[in-house]
Amino acid sequence: MTWRWTVISKDHMINDEIRAKEVRLVGAEGEQIGITPIREALQMAIDLNLDLVNVAPQAKPPVCRIMDYGKFRYEQQKKEKEARKNQKIVDIKEVWFRSNIEEHDYQTKLRNVVKFLKEGDKVKCSVRYRGREIAHASIGQRILERVKVEVAELCTVERQPKLEGRSMIMILAPKA
Secondary structure, three states, rough: OOOOOOOOOOOOEEEHHOOOEEEEEEEEOOEEEEEEEHHHHHHHHHHHOEEEEEEEEOOOEEEEEEHHHHHHHHHHHHHHHHHHHOOOOOEEEEEEOOOOHHHHHHHHHHHHHHHHHHOOEEEEEEEEEOOOHHHHHHHHHHHHHHHHHOOOEEEEEEEEEEEOEEEEEHHHHHHH
């Protein structure tokens, strides 16, 4: 008796690894065969040159299916790869402002904020205070409020401007 799969599978029990006395058997085409002894199910799989795969081990009796296990694993891996490919990883990009920023510098940084939001990334806008600038935190608050108003149609404010240590932080998330 030669089996095509001698490597132990981590996901499913196959062929001789199945230890139940009887199993609920599903045929190669998906048809219900019924409850059969394990030896008879294994023999049916051998006759069709396919594998007996335990697809629901916790059921009473366990559900086994006659299938080409190699093809099944290949299709599962393809589905997993496709799912990973379609995932969007959201990064948090940070843009630093200063409390005494000039207009041209502000416009350049605002352009970057818009670009990041259009790419689907979150943006962390920060105003860094140095020395005695912290006494005029309201200036930084006005800068972040201005950013919020100018990009309002592109994003939602995930976190309102808030002073943390020596910097004021606001987080913007792109609209879905």
